[in-house]
Amino acid sequence: MRDIAKRAACGLLLTAAAALGVAACGSDNNSSTSTGSAAATSTTAAAAAQPGKGKPAVTIGTKDFTEEFILGELYKQALEAKGYTVNLKKNIGATEIIDTALTSHKIDAYPEYTGESVATVAKRNEPAKTADEEYQLAKQFYETRGQTVSEPTPFEDVDAIAATKAYAQKHGLTTMEDLKKLGKFSLGARPEFKNRQQGLAGMKKVYGINNADFRQLALGVQYQALDSGKVDTANIFTTDAQLASGKYTVLKDPKGVFGFQNVAFVIDKNKLAQLGGDQFMAVINGVNKLLTTPAITAMNKAVAIDKQDEATVAKQFLTANHLV
Amino acid sequence: MGKGTGRLMHSIIDAFQFIGDNLHFMLTKTVEHLELSFAAIGVAIVIAIPLGVALGHLHKGSFVAINASNMGRALPSLAVISIGIGFLGIGFINVMVALVILAVPPMLTNAYVAVDGVDPDAVEAARAAGMKPSQVLWTVEIPLAVGLMFAGIRTGAVYVVATATLAALAGGGGLGDVIVNQATYGTPGVLAGALMVTALAFLVEGVFAVIQRLLTPKALRHEEGPVDVLLAPAIEGT
């Protein structure tokens, strides 16, 4: 029996080692690496068209909402068209989470909004006066931390407060200032929003809105909550597809509490060097250049309203613009 | 490994700090969690117990009643909630319905087995003494079955309290709201939420254990520990 027990203990140790080995081997076999994107069949034959060949794989993450999924797919497919190997990890989480993933090297890069970088990641409270200033602040911050950023996109996707058209008309709401006129009103938002300067905390400080009753909502259900009357107002994003329906009124933000939010691709500096530096960034910048507000809104609509796959939508967009 | 466990210990201390710093908030979430759980447990009891007792009394429907718990145990909880969101949308009701679906099977099976398995001699004696079937049910079968019946309720209750953490994903509130939001509450928050859910589950388990003990006729008592409750389905399943 001693024999058996000893063997059991040895088996236990071996299994533990094997388990780690097997699971670790499968670890990068991720759900979101889509198979067979047509990218590789590029017709320009020169090796210069495939700068990604021979470079290590890059892990790109995205946050937990549709627009970021689309951005992730755009970058992934554009890079793969140039021979890079990309692991796309979608739906990682909010800014705080995904930034930790970046700094702890669980991912190499992700698309971030410049205002978010400054207010939430860098935790700086002074609002920028122009979009470019916001971008420069973000860039400087990341450079001190070992990351670097691409050129920003033309489009901005800013936080905003929205209500149903009926509610807004009933209470005469057109700008954020008007919220002070209400008695107590409910504001639905994801939990991070409550304490952020580019969130409820900022609303209190900049506009003096102290009559909001904060209701926590999971990201993605804001519009359902507005429709069902569960909340009076909700935090939404200005490029959300649902806004095109005309059912909602987005309150103007004259004092710019929500900052400027163009998208820049943040990547670890060392990794970028391994990937070929400028050549890699050129691909990203090539994509970013095309992302105007109409473009991203159309893609958001296709995915969120028409239920198309973000991979398909991204591919169509890139193909139409000759990046794939 | 030392660094890892050091970090973990530090995180656990941070978690308690978190609870202390956010006591009102955590208590609000705990109350939400319990409201949801007890609503579901209550509805499940109302559905499962009368049905199980009736079937057991009539000695009918054994296949369904007994396999209910096996099938219920197999139901992936998030999947049930997901289907619920599809049909009922987000919110309290949806999650409550999903939790009821998950809680009924163990309660039903135990109620059935408990009443069905009451000592036939005792039932015979009662009939011979001239009791009507309904009298037999209330004065003999139920009292003798109550202990095992309650074990099923206890299992269902613990399962509901633990699973109610998923409510956060469907807008149902509760301590899950803290656990899914590492972005806002950090690792200490996630740990704090986890600790409180676990504590709640043990608390509920303990309370029901005491009630079960009080309701079981002395002669039929056999002590079950928390681990046995966790594994009740395992014991049934052999």
Place this chain on the structure above:
Amino acid sequence: MLVQLAQAGPVIPTFQRGSTCERENRHFCWDWFSSHWSNTFVPRLVEHIELVAIAVGIGFVIAMACALIAYRWKWFDGPATGVFAFFYTIPSLAFFQLMVPFTGLTRLSAEIALISYTLLILFRNIVTGLHEVPPDALEAAQAMGLTRNQTLWRVELPLALPAIMAGIRIATVTTISLATIAAFIGVGGLGQPIFNAIQTGFKTQFIAAGVLAVLLAFVADALLVLVQRLLTPWARARVG
């Protein structure tokens, strides 16, 4: 038909409009489901099965080893049960997240958590099964001159098989359920469409992924019952 903006603007293709069913977000859009079956749901299903198979397989080996140790050295039983019960009570949403700082957003993190959850059930069932071997059988083996080793492998474990199989069955079904939650840290499986659907509220996705997970669990359960019956025909017909 392409929409052209100013000279410098991008070309925005006309994307496919969703069907009426999809745009109105009706409960179940069969067309969407069938067009996404092989490129979305099948890969997720395969990932899910892989996650579960690895977890139960490795969990079984660890639990068996520990059970044999506990069977031989009784003092081991209590602490082992305690540790495994501790793992079991950690809420799964928390467990997966807590692994990430150590082992990243990888399958390894998910597997460590999933394996931990199987250990209590498997360990307790194997130990219980071994302890429930009738003393008569042990005496008979001894009388026949079998060594301790031989007794274990030819008498005790086979007689414990019903309990062991029951444990595997429950562990598998539980792991299928927990693996849906693993998608929270992005490792795929049938939970991934569920978490994605939370973003868009797309009912078909919720229902399709949910139903597939339920079916997977029922099929696995039924198959394991079958295996149990085949492997232990002598076990008296028990309920369930």
